[in-house]
Amino acid sequence: MTKQREHAGERMIDDDPDQVNVLPFVDQKEARNQLVNRLESDDEDIVDIDTSDSYDFATELRSDFKSHLE
Amino acid sequence: MSGADFDAAVDELEGCIERCGDTIADTLHTDQGQTIGFIAERNSWTYVVHGDPGGNKHQFTVEFRFGVSNNIANILEPADVRDLLSLDSSTSINDQHLEDAAIEVLDSMRPANQEKFRYHLLQEICDSNTSYNFIETPGGGIEQFHISGDVYPGRSGFTQAEFARTVRSVISVGIRGVQFVATAFDFESVVDSQLDTDSPDLRYIQ
Secondary structure: OHHHHHHOOOOOOOOOOOHEEEOEEOOOOOHHHHHHHHHHOOOOOOOOOOOOHHHHHHHHHHHEEEHHHH | OOOHHHHHHHHHHHHHHHHHHOOOEEEOOOOOOOOOEEEEEOOOOOOOOEEOOOOOOOEEEEEEEEEEEHHHHOOOOOHHHHHHOOOOOHHHHOHHHHHHHHHHHHHHHHHHHHHHHHHHHHHHHOOOOOOOEEEEEOOOOEEEEEEEEEEOOOOOOHHHHOOOHHHHHHHHHHHHHHHHHHHHHOOHEOOOOOHOOOOOOOOOOO
Protein backbone atom coordinates (compact mmCIF):
# COMPACT_ATOMS: atom_id res chain seq x y z
CA MET A 1 0.00 0.00 0.00
CA THR A 2 2.74 2.40 0.95
CA LYS A 3 4.70 1.64 -2.18
CA GLN A 4 1.76 2.66 -4.33
CA ARG A 5 1.32 5.92 -2.50
CA GLU A 6 4.87 7.15 -2.77
CA HIS A 7 5.37 9.97 -5.19
CA ALA A 8 5.74 8.85 -8.76
CA GLY A 9 9.26 8.82 -10.07
CA GLU A 10 10.90 8.48 -6.69
CA ARG A 11 12.73 5.49 -5.40
CA MET A 12 10.59 2.66 -4.11
CA ILE A 13 11.04 1.77 -0.47
CA ASP A 14 10.39 -1.23 1.66
CA ASP A 15 7.29 -0.94 3.78
CA ASP A 16 9.06 -2.46 6.75
CA PRO A 17 7.91 -1.23 10.17
CA ASP A 18 11.35 -2.05 11.60
CA GLN A 19 12.75 0.79 9.53
CA VAL A 20 10.19 3.35 10.67
CA ASN A 21 10.62 5.40 13.81
CA VAL A 22 7.71 5.95 16.16
CA LEU A 23 7.21 8.08 19.22
CA PRO A 24 8.42 6.53 22.47
CA PHE A 25 5.07 6.65 24.25
CA VAL A 26 5.25 6.13 27.99
CA ASP A 27 1.47 5.96 28.36
CA GLN A 28 -0.35 4.67 25.29
CA LYS A 29 -3.79 4.94 26.85
CA GLU A 30 -3.25 8.59 27.68
CA ALA A 31 -1.82 9.12 24.20
CA ARG A 32 -5.01 7.64 22.78
CA ASN A 33 -7.08 10.03 24.92
CA GLN A 34 -5.00 12.97 23.74
CA LEU A 35 -5.54 11.90 20.14
CA VAL A 36 -9.31 11.64 20.65
CA ASN A 37 -9.35 15.10 22.25
CA ARG A 38 -7.33 16.45 19.36
CA LEU A 39 -9.68 14.96 16.80
CA GLU A 40 -12.74 16.23 18.62
CA SER A 41 -11.28 19.71 18.44
CA ASP A 42 -10.44 19.48 14.77
CA ASP A 43 -12.25 22.74 14.21
CA GLU A 44 -9.37 24.34 16.12
CA ASP A 45 -5.96 24.81 14.58
CA ILE A 46 -3.94 21.64 14.92
CA VAL A 47 -0.83 23.74 15.12
CA ASP A 48 -0.74 26.68 17.47
CA ILE A 49 2.95 26.79 18.19
CA ASP A 50 3.96 29.25 15.56
CA THR A 51 2.41 32.65 15.83
CA SER A 52 4.54 34.16 13.11
CA ASP A 53 2.87 35.80 10.20
CA SER A 54 4.69 33.72 7.66
CA TYR A 55 1.88 31.26 7.07
CA ASP A 56 -0.72 33.98 6.59
CA PHE A 57 1.67 35.82 4.37
CA ALA A 58 2.28 32.75 2.21
CA THR A 59 -1.45 32.04 1.95
CA GLU A 60 -2.14 35.62 1.00
CA LEU A 61 0.65 35.62 -1.54
CA ARG A 62 -0.63 32.43 -3.13
CA SER A 63 -4.15 33.81 -3.21
CA ASP A 64 -2.90 36.96 -4.90
CA PHE A 65 -0.96 34.91 -7.38
CA LYS A 66 -3.97 32.79 -8.25
CA SER A 67 -6.10 35.91 -8.67
CA HIS A 68 -3.47 37.29 -10.96
CA LEU A 69 -3.65 34.18 -13.14
CA GLU A 70 -7.43 34.21 -13.40
CA MET B 1 32.71 0.44 -9.60
CA SER B 2 32.46 -3.34 -9.73
CA GLY B 3 30.26 -5.64 -7.70
CA ALA B 4 33.23 -6.37 -5.49
CA ASP B 5 33.77 -2.66 -4.97
CA PHE B 6 30.13 -2.28 -3.99
CA ASP B 7 30.55 -5.07 -1.45
CA ALA B 8 33.70 -3.38 -0.14
CA ALA B 9 31.79 -0.13 0.21
CA VAL B 10 29.09 -1.95 2.18
CA ASP B 11 31.79 -3.37 4.47
CA GLU B 12 33.24 0.10 4.92
CA LEU B 13 29.85 1.47 5.89
CA GLU B 14 29.38 -1.33 8.41
CA GLY B 15 32.63 -0.24 10.03
CA CYS B 16 31.53 3.41 9.95
CA ILE B 17 28.31 2.57 11.78
CA GLU B 18 30.16 0.62 14.45
CA ARG B 19 32.80 3.31 14.92
CA CYS B 20 29.99 5.82 15.49
CA GLY B 21 28.98 3.66 18.47
CA ASP B 22 25.70 2.73 16.81
CA THR B 23 24.15 -0.74 16.77
CA ILE B 24 23.41 -2.69 13.61
CA ALA B 25 19.95 -4.13 14.16
CA ASP B 26 19.59 -5.87 10.81
CA THR B 27 21.09 -6.25 7.37
CA LEU B 28 19.34 -5.43 4.09
CA HIS B 29 19.68 -7.88 1.19
CA THR B 30 18.61 -8.15 -2.40
CA ASP B 31 16.49 -11.14 -3.39
CA GLN B 32 19.74 -12.77 -4.50
CA GLY B 33 21.23 -12.39 -1.03
CA GLN B 34 23.63 -9.54 -1.70
CA THR B 35 24.03 -7.21 1.25
CA ILE B 36 23.01 -3.70 0.27
CA GLY B 37 22.75 -1.93 3.60
CA PHE B 38 21.91 -1.91 7.27
CA ILE B 39 19.25 -0.95 9.76
CA ALA B 40 21.11 0.83 12.55
CA GLU B 41 20.13 2.23 15.92
CA ARG B 42 21.35 5.27 17.76
CA ASN B 43 19.83 5.61 21.21
CA SER B 44 16.16 4.92 20.57
CA TRP B 45 16.23 6.05 16.95
CA THR B 46 16.51 3.89 13.87
CA TYR B 47 18.19 4.87 10.65
CA VAL B 48 18.81 2.96 7.43
CA VAL B 49 21.93 2.98 5.28
CA HIS B 50 21.52 1.42 1.86
CA GLY B 51 22.79 1.43 -1.69
CA ASP B 52 21.66 0.06 -5.02
CA PRO B 53 24.06 -2.34 -6.74
CA GLY B 54 22.06 -1.97 -9.94
CA GLY B 55 22.09 1.82 -9.87
CA ASN B 56 24.70 4.37 -8.89
CA LYS B 57 27.15 2.09 -7.11
CA HIS B 58 29.01 5.00 -5.54
CA GLN B 59 26.01 6.45 -3.78
CA PHE B 60 24.59 5.21 -0.50
CA THR B 61 21.73 6.82 1.36
CA VAL B 62 21.39 7.42 5.08
CA GLU B 63 17.70 7.64 5.88
CA PHE B 64 15.53 8.42 8.90
CA ARG B 65 11.90 7.38 8.49
CA PHE B 66 9.05 8.44 10.72
CA GLY B 67 5.53 7.08 10.47
CA VAL B 68 2.79 9.46 11.52
CA SER B 69 0.18 6.79 10.86
CA ASN B 70 2.23 4.15 12.70
CA ASN B 71 2.01 6.23 15.87
CA ILE B 72 -1.73 6.56 15.56
CA ALA B 73 -2.11 2.85 14.81
CA ASN B 74 -0.09 2.08 17.95
CA ILE B 75 -2.50 3.84 20.27
CA LEU B 76 -5.90 3.14 18.75
CA GLU B 77 -8.09 0.73 20.67
CA PRO B 78 -10.12 -1.99 18.91
CA ALA B 79 -13.35 -0.07 19.51
CA ASP B 80 -11.83 3.03 17.87
CA VAL B 81 -10.84 0.98 14.84
CA ARG B 82 -14.31 -0.52 14.50
CA ASP B 83 -15.84 2.96 14.74
CA LEU B 84 -13.48 4.48 12.21
CA LEU B 85 -13.90 1.67 9.69
CA SER B 86 -17.58 0.96 10.43
CA LEU B 87 -16.79 -2.64 11.27
CA ASP B 88 -19.06 -5.06 13.01
CA SER B 89 -18.44 -5.41 16.76
CA SER B 90 -17.49 -9.04 16.29
CA THR B 91 -14.71 -8.23 13.80
CA SER B 92 -11.27 -9.22 15.00
CA ILE B 93 -8.87 -6.33 14.51
CA ASN B 94 -5.66 -7.06 12.61
CA ASP B 95 -2.66 -4.96 11.56
CA GLN B 96 -4.26 -3.97 8.27
CA HIS B 97 -7.32 -2.67 10.12
CA LEU B 98 -5.04 -0.61 12.39
CA GLU B 99 -3.21 0.85 9.41
CA ASP B 100 -6.45 1.65 7.59
CA ALA B 101 -7.94 3.25 10.70
CA ALA B 102 -4.85 5.40 11.26
CA ILE B 103 -5.02 6.61 7.67
CA GLU B 104 -8.71 7.32 8.15
CA VAL B 105 -7.81 9.50 11.14
CA LEU B 106 -5.32 11.48 9.06
CA ASP B 107 -7.72 11.81 6.14
CA SER B 108 -10.51 12.98 8.42
CA MET B 109 -8.51 16.04 9.50
CA ARG B 110 -10.05 19.09 7.94
CA PRO B 111 -8.13 20.38 4.91
CA ALA B 112 -6.98 23.55 6.63
CA ASN B 113 -5.36 21.52 9.39
CA GLN B 114 -3.80 19.13 6.93
CA GLU B 115 -2.35 22.08 5.09
CA LYS B 116 -1.00 23.69 8.24
CA PHE B 117 0.42 20.40 9.41
CA ARG B 118 2.31 20.03 6.16
CA TYR B 119 3.43 23.63 6.14
CA HIS B 120 4.88 23.61 9.64
CA LEU B 121 6.40 20.16 9.26
CA LEU B 122 8.17 21.41 6.15
CA GLN B 123 9.52 24.33 8.12
CA GLU B 124 11.07 21.90 10.57
CA ILE B 125 12.59 19.43 8.13
CA CYS B 126 13.80 21.64 5.31
CA ASP B 127 17.54 21.69 5.72
CA SER B 128 20.39 22.42 3.36
CA ASN B 129 22.30 19.28 4.37
CA THR B 130 19.48 16.76 3.96
CA SER B 131 16.59 15.89 1.68
CA TYR B 132 13.02 15.03 2.63
CA ASN B 133 10.27 12.94 1.15
CA PHE B 134 6.63 12.47 2.09
CA ILE B 135 4.46 9.42 1.73
CA GLU B 136 0.88 10.60 1.53
CA THR B 137 -2.45 9.07 2.39
CA PRO B 138 -5.06 8.83 -0.39
CA GLY B 139 -6.69 11.93 1.11
CA GLY B 140 -3.51 13.99 1.01
CA GLY B 141 -2.47 13.57 4.64
CA ILE B 142 1.13 12.89 5.56
CA GLU B 143 1.52 9.23 6.41
CA GLN B 144 5.32 9.18 6.70
CA PHE B 145 8.20 11.55 6.25
CA HIS B 146 11.73 10.53 5.37
CA ILE B 147 14.92 12.51 5.92
CA SER B 148 17.95 11.44 3.94
CA GLY B 149 21.52 12.28 3.10
CA ASP B 150 23.96 10.65 0.67
CA VAL B 151 27.44 9.29 1.30
CA TYR B 152 29.95 7.98 -1.22
CA PRO B 153 32.13 5.33 0.42
CA GLY B 154 33.57 4.11 -2.86
CA ARG B 155 35.14 7.42 -3.72
CA SER B 156 38.47 8.76 -2.60
CA GLY B 157 38.21 11.28 0.17
CA PHE B 158 35.34 9.56 1.92
CA THR B 159 35.92 9.70 5.65
CA GLN B 160 34.45 8.47 8.89
CA ALA B 161 33.83 12.10 9.79
CA GLU B 162 31.76 12.60 6.64
CA PHE B 163 29.64 9.59 7.47
CA ALA B 164 29.20 10.67 11.10
CA ARG B 165 28.25 14.17 10.03
CA THR B 166 25.65 12.87 7.57
CA VAL B 167 24.07 10.54 10.13
CA ARG B 168 24.00 13.30 12.72
CA SER B 169 22.33 15.71 10.29
CA VAL B 170 19.74 13.19 9.17
CA ILE B 171 18.77 12.16 12.70
CA SER B 172 18.82 15.69 14.02
CA VAL B 173 16.49 16.97 11.31
CA GLY B 174 14.33 13.87 11.70
CA ILE B 175 13.91 14.48 15.41
CA ARG B 176 12.87 18.06 14.71
CA GLY B 177 10.07 16.64 12.57
CA VAL B 178 9.19 14.09 15.23
CA GLN B 179 8.96 16.82 17.83
CA PHE B 180 6.65 18.79 15.63
CA VAL B 181 4.36 15.79 15.14
CA ALA B 182 4.31 15.19 18.89
CA THR B 183 3.36 18.80 19.47
CA ALA B 184 0.74 18.91 16.75
CA PHE B 185 -1.08 15.93 18.25
CA ASP B 186 -0.61 17.06 21.88
CA PHE B 187 1.57 14.07 22.64
CA GLU B 188 4.35 15.95 24.46
CA SER B 189 3.26 14.83 27.90
CA VAL B 190 3.00 11.16 26.98
CA VAL B 191 6.30 10.58 25.21
CA ASP B 192 9.56 9.61 26.81
CA SER B 193 11.58 12.68 27.78
CA GLN B 194 14.60 10.97 26.17
CA LEU B 195 13.09 12.11 22.88
CA ASP B 196 15.47 15.04 22.95
CA THR B 197 18.67 12.99 22.85
CA ASP B 198 21.72 14.51 21.22
CA SER B 199 20.13 17.28 19.27
CA PRO B 200 21.07 20.79 20.34
CA ASP B 201 18.39 22.64 18.47
CA LEU B 202 15.16 21.04 19.57
CA ARG B 203 12.41 23.48 20.11
CA TYR B 204 9.34 22.03 21.70
CA ILE B 205 9.79 19.16 24.10
CA GLN B 206 11.90 20.10 27.11
